[in-house]
Amino acid sequence: MKFYSKLGGALLLVALISMTVSSFAFAESNLQKVMKERGLTEKDVLAAAKTYTPTGGRDEYIVCSSGGQSGQIIFYGIPSMRILKYVAVFTPEPWQGYGFDDESKAVLAQGRINGKDIVYGDTHHPAFSETDGDYDGKYIFINDKANPRIAVIDLHDFETKQIVVSPFFKSSHGGCFVTPNTEYIMEAAQYAAPYSSDFVSLNDFNEEYRGGLTYWKFNKEIGRIEPENSFTFEMPPYSQDLSDAGKGPSYGWGFNNSFCTERYVGGIEKGRPPYEAGCSSKDTDFLHVTNWKKAEELVKAGKVSKLNGAYLITMEQAIEEELMFLIPEPKSPHGVDVTPDGLNILVAGKLDSHAWVYSFEKIMKAIKDKNFEGTDPYGLPIIALDTALDRSVNVGLGPLHNQFDSEDGVVYTSIYVDSQITKWNYRTGKILDTIPIHYNVGHLMTMEGDTKNPDGKYLVALNKLSIDRFNPVGPLHPQNHQLIDISGSQMELLYDMPLPLGEPHYAAAIRADKLQPVVRYKTGWNSRTDEKSEFRCRAGREKVVRDGNRVHIYGTLIRSHITPETIEVYEGDVVSIHLTNLERAQDEVHGFAMYGHNVQLSIEPGKTASATFTVDKAGVYPYYCTEFCSALHLEMQGYMLVMPKGYKAEEKAIIDGEKYTKADYEGQVATNIATQDVINQVVGFITSHNYKDFPIVVHLVEDATDQLGFAEEAKGKSEAAAAKGDFQNAMLWANQWWQYQVKTADLGLRAKTHLEQNGAKKIK
Numbered sequence: 005m006k007f008y009s010k011l012g013g014a015l016l017l018v019a020l021i022s023m024t025v026s027s028f029a030f031a032e033s034n035l036q037k038v039m040k041e042r043g044l045t046e047k048d049v050l051a052a053a054k055t056y057t058p059t060g061g062r063d064e065y066i067v068c069s070s071g072g073q074s075g076q077i078i079f080y081g082i083p084s085m086r087i088l089k090y091v092a093v094f095t096p097e098p099w100q101g102y103g104f105d106d107e108s109k110a111v112l113a114q115g116r117i118n119g120k121d122i123v124y125g126d127t128h129h130p131a132f133s134e135t136d137g138d139y140d141g142k143y144i145f146i147n148d149k150a151n152p153r154i155a156v157i158d159l160h161d162f163e164t165k166q167i168v169v170s171p172f173f174k175s176s177h178g179g180c181f182v183t184p185n186t187e188y189i190m191e192a193a194q195y196a197a198p199y200s201s202d203f204v205s206l207n208d209f210n211e212e213y214r215g216g217l218t219y220w221k222f223n224k225e226i227g228r229i230e231p232e233n234s235f236t237f238e239m240p241p242y243s244q245d246l247s248d249a250g251k252g253p254s255y256g257w258g259f260n261n262s263f264c265t266e267r268y269v270g271g272i273e274k275g276r277p278p279y280e281a282g283c284s285s286k287d288t289d290f291l292h293v294t295n296w297k298k299a300e301e302l303v304k305a306g307k308v309s310k311l312n313g314a315y316l317i318t319m320e321q322a323i324e325e326e327l328m329f330l331i332p333e334p335k336s337p338h339g340v341d342v343t344p345d346g347l348n349i350l351v352a353g354k355l356d357s358h359a360w361v362y363s364f365e366k367i368m369k370a371i372k373d374k375n376f377e378g379t380d381p382y383g384l385p386i387i388a389l390d391t392a393l394d395r396s397v398n399v400g401l402g403p404l405h406n407q408f409d410s411e412d413g414v415v416y417t418s419i420y421v422d423s424q425i426t427k428w429n430y431r432t433g434k435i436l437d438t439i440p441i442h443y444n445v446g447h448l449m450t451m452e453g454d455t456k457n458p459d460g461k462y463l464v465a466l467n468k469l470s471i472d473r474f475n476p477v478g479p480l481h482p483q484n485h486q487l488i489d490i491s492g493s494q495m496e497l498l499y500d501m502p503l504p505l506g507e508p509h510y511a512a513a514i515r516a517d518k519l520q521p522v523v524r525y526k527t528g529w530n531s532r533t534d535e536k537s538e539f540r541c542r543a544g545r546e547k548v549v550r551d552g553n554r555v556h557i558y559g560t561l562i563r564s565h566i567t568p569e570t571i572e573v574y575e576g577d578v579v580s581i582h583l584t585n586l587e588r589a590q591d592e593v594h595g596f597a598m599y600g601h602n603v604q605l606s607i608e609p610g611k612t613a614s615a616t617f618t619v620d621k622a623g624v625y626p627y628y629c630t631e632f633c634s635a636l637h638l639e640m641q642g643y644m645l646v647m648p649k650g651y652k653a654e655e656k657a658i659i660d661g662e663k664y665t666k667a668d669y670e671g672q673v674a675t676n677i678a679t680q681d682v683i684n685q686v687v688g689f690i691t692s693h694n695y696k697d698f699p700i701v702v703h704l705v706e707d708a709t710d711q712l713g714f715a716e717e718a719k720g721k722s723e724a725a726a727a728k729g730d731f732q733n734a735m736l737w738a739n740q741w742w743q744y745q746v747k748t749a750d751l752g753l754r755a756k757t758h759l760e761q762n763g764a765k766k767i768k
């Protein structure tokens with residue numbers, strides 16, 4: 005007996021193995037066939053296996069990339085390189101209703117300059133908020149180079165909440181870089197300009213034009229920048245470029261490089277040599293070193309005066325209080341990056357082939373010993389290069405930016421002219437590896453690569469040119485983000501991703517598990533101020549409030565209708581439509597678009613959004629929901645009727661297009677009873693399981709309960725009409741009763757599926 009069972013087991017095993025082998029062989033031959041047909045090498049297939057993410061799969065890292073001239077930011081996943089979302093920041097974006105609803109218009113209005121709406125931005129450097137030098141997943145900041153502004157994006161809903169405008173600068177590049185606890189967001193000027201908004205001749209450039217560096221105070225509790233607690237360092241009219249904040253031992257200090265310390269102002273139209281000649285004639289420019297910790301104390305002690313309504317630390321004060329120092333750096337440098345341990349500052353040469361490694365310790369010693377080689381024309385002390393430098397390393401032609409590896413001392417530098425990434429060690433000066441890039445890389449990014457604890461693993465090269473990498477789409481090419489595996493000793497190219505939007509300058513990657521965004525708002529929420537909207541509306545409380553020609557309409561949205569379904573206003577009225585999405589189910593967004601009024605809202609579950617406009621022409625204006633939200637989405641519609649002034653709505657009953665009989669009504673009721681049986685079965689399934697342990701299901705059940713309540717109401721109206729022998733209305737209400745049942749069933753089935761797929765347990 006034993007023997008037989010043993011034999012049986014062995015036979016079964018053999019059968020299983022041969023099955024596995026044959027199915028494996030089958031898969032293999034298929035794979036080989038596809039590889040052959042598509043001309044793929046084994047290396048390609050390996051790269052695909054490292055990036056391919058099957059349906060429903062998640063990425064390990066989420067990237068926030070600048071969207072360049074689009075004025076937006078872009079989120080995508082790594083390693084899949086799938087784009088997840090563009091988030092509107094400085095530019096109106098209709099899908100998100102940004103710049104179309106009143107709430108987001110108020111955010112954009114914060115970014116007005118000299119009273120003008122500025123509806124685009126040139127976003128360069130996103131920065132995640134940090135706690136103790138590590139990303140905390142709470143906020144992201146981005147600068148606008150063209151119009152010196154900073155925006156705050158809250159990662160709990162990925163929406164732009166605030167825009168602040170520099171009170172001094174006319175451009176800004178060296179932002180956003182945050183201090184290790186997001187005490188401040190650094191923003192440096194780029195093109196020197198007068199601090200006033202008046203005309204000042206270029207002949208007065210040296211005396212009247214100024215650069216600068218602002219430390220914007222960030223309040224982490226409320227998630228907003230506090231301009232009133234921010235301060236700016238007045239700087240010489242050198243073109244301040246990138247910035248970085250010190251960390252660890254260098255905490256409390258900030259670093260900025262610069263170009264065109266020649267202070268050349270061009271003028272080819274007057275026969276003068278152009279900017280590029282005059283701005284690169286000297287061999288060195290200046291690294292600016294600022295002590296923000298000490299400056300903060302002066303501000304708090306009331307020792308800093310204001311200009312243009314904001315704190316300004318003049319150069320005179322900075323010299324006097326020993327707050328700012330200059331150190332020569334290679335000709336027209338670009339990136340400046342503080343090492344994860346905070347001990348070194350790396351500067352990339354751009355017009356030089358070296359990366360320069362400065363020592364924070366040496367800088368501090370020179371400051372302490374007052375060991376300066378002189379002063380610049382503005383009296384700022386200069387620390388000699390030799391005094392501050394650990395080493396310079398030949399990394400290739402045109403180094404731009406640096407990012408760090410998880411391995412101590414290892415750094416990656418983007419090499420623009422040579423189109424490559426160089427991996428090297430800043431402690432030893434040894435070059436470890438290089439990889440060619442397609443083509444002309446700008447920034448590069450490693451996973452959490454500018455924090456105290458970089459993760460290594462992957463690197464993205466943000467390439468300026470894509471040339472021949474993609475199918476041609478006209479003279480304006482997409483940009484190319486190339487994903488590189490840096491987990492081994494040799495870098496390996498994995499994937500090319502075209503980015504069809506603006507020129508992304510910098511990007512930052514955060515571990516996906518640090519992000520915990522919400523799926524819906526509290527009902528009646530103004531998402532831009534993050535408080536209850538004064539215009540929120542509950543089901544059944546929809547109303548119209550008129551005061552003279554000012555009309556406020558309080559409405560709601562829930563599958564599948566917009567309440568109100570008819571809006572009657574008069575020519576010349578100023579109308580505000582406030583809509584609250586009553587849904588609680590995940591992803592049940594409704595939109596709202598109206599003919600001829602530039603209205604397009606995106607109203608996510610719980611959100612209240614408003615559109616204000618003047619109706620200056622009598623007419624008929626259909627509106628509808630723009631998100632395909634249910635099978636009866638197309639029926640989510642209505643009319644705004646703009647009546648001529650003085651028009652009296654006639655007492656004319658609407659004649660229905662279709663006539664119904666008692667038989668129609670009874671047929672519909674029979675359908676409804678059958679539908680209710682289905683609903684009861686689903687309800688039975690849900691309530692016999694531990695559905696309360698699944699928040700998504702709880703929300704679905706809440707929504708379904710609402711819908712069922714509406715169904716009851718409609719049922720009552722239908723029965724009342726039938727009792728009076730009014731089968732026209734009885735049939736219409738019976739149909740509405742069924743519509744609510746369908747929505748209930750839809751929600752219930754979604755809940756049931758979720759429970760089945762996620763291992764819900766039977767409780768009774």
Ligand code: CUK
Pocket residue numbers: 128129177246338404405446447509510
């Ligand atoms: S910048 Cu564009 S490649 Cu604005 Cu940081 Cu260097």
Ligand code: CUA
Pocket residue numbers: 563564593594595629630631632633634637638640
């Ligand atoms: Cu709501 Cu379509």
